[in-house]
Amino acid sequence: xxxxxxxxxxxxxxxxxxxxxxxxxxxxxxxxxxxxxxxxxxxxxxxxxxxxxxxxxxxxxxxxxxxxxxxxxxxxxxxxxxxxxxxxxxxxxxxxxxxxxxx
Numbered sequence: 883x884x885x886x887x888x889x890x891x892x893x894x895x896x897x898x899x900x901x902x903x904x905x906x907x908x909x910x911x912x913x914x915x916x917x918x919x920x921x922x923x924x925x926x927x928x929x930x931x932x933x934x935x936x937x938x939x940x941x942x943x944x945x946x947x948x949x950x951x952x953x954x955x956x957x958x959x960x961x962x963x964x965x966x967x968x969x970x971x972x973x974x975x976x977x978x979x980x981x982x983x984x985x
Contacts, residue, residue: 883926885983887941888919896941896980906974909945915978917941923985939985943978950974 884897889904896902909915920939923930930936950972958967 883983884924885920885939885941886922887917888921888935889917893921896943896983898980898983900980901946902943902978902980903975904978905976906948907945907976907978909976911945911947913945914981915943915945917943923983925985939983941980942982942984943980946977946979948974948976 884895887894887896889902890907892905894902894904907915918935918940920936920941921932921934923936923939930939932939951974953970953972955968955970959965
C-alpha cells in the first residue's frame with residue numbers, strides 16, 4: 883500500500899516504513915507529524931483518487947533528523963561586460979520515517 887501525499891506544495895510517494903526527504907519542517911527530532919493532504923491511495927488493486935484530497939486518509943510520520951544538503955554553486959556571468967557573481971546555497975531538509983497510512 884502506498885499514498886501520494888502533498889507536503890509543503892510538493893508531492894511525495896509514501897509507503898509504510900519509507901524514508902522521505904522533505905523541505906525543513908518546524909518540529910524537533912522525534913516529533914510525530916500528520917499530513918491530511920493525501921492525493922491518491924493505492925492498496926493492491928484498489929485505488930482511490932481525491933478531488934483534490936481524500937477526506938478520510940492521512941499519513942503519519944516521525945521526524946528522524948534535520949540537516950542541510952550539499953552546496954550548489956550559482957554563477958551569473960555576462961560576457962564582455964565585466965560582470966560576474968558567484969554564490970552558494972545549501973537547502974535545509976527534514977528526514978521523515980512514514981509510520982502509518984490511515985484510510
